[in-house]
Amino acid sequence: MKILDLTINEFTDGLECVIEYIHWEHDGIKGTTKLKPPKTIFKPLEQLTDDEIIAWVWATDADKIAKFKRNKRLARKISFGELPELSDEAEQAKKDYWVEWANARLTQHVLLDGQAEVREMQPTGEQVFNEDTMEMEDVLVEVVVKRAIEPVEEFVEQTVYSDDLEVEPTVELVRNPLVVQDEEERAKALEILEKYNDR
Secondary structure (H helix, E strand, C coil), X not given: XXXXXXXXXXXXXXXXXXXXXXXXXECCEEEEEECCCCCCCCCCHHHCCHHHHHHHHXXXXXXXXXXXXXXXXXXXXXXXXXXXXXXXXXXXXXXXXXHHHHHHHHHCCCCCCCECCEXXXXXXXXXXXXXXXXXXXXXXXXXXXXXXXXCCCCEEEEEECCCCCCCCCEEEEEECHXXXXXHHHHHHHHHHHHHCCCC
């Protein structure tokens, strides 16, 4: 990776020459990484090395850079009007994307069912000495890992207006559009997993 240039804030919050953006080039791809404002640790600009700045880019944008590289590999020129077949690599990228989306969608709770609260015992990072086992043990605390969510109403009222201005609007019960969308997306997710045999 090559650092092209930096965008700095000359003076902010008592600090001079704070790097805000790093502009870089890597494997023919140019990009920009936005850094978070410094908190407790601040190294003056004149003391920074290329390796340190590059490490910040990777720590912040490794996933983005990997995506850029993947997209560049999948880019190619075609004639207008041509509809090319996807390469094996593109087909795999397509599968990976939709399988990930489908799995993520199906892990979400069903709106009509709601979600029960889920608690787990998790370590706090502290340890205490157990005199019975003569070993150090983690201190555990109960943590809510999933909050309770009330079910969504399946039917909602909808006001229906007539084209005839003399006819009073009526109120009808219809299936909640949120429920309909939830069911459609879940069905699509199942169809994707069946298509790619990932169930």
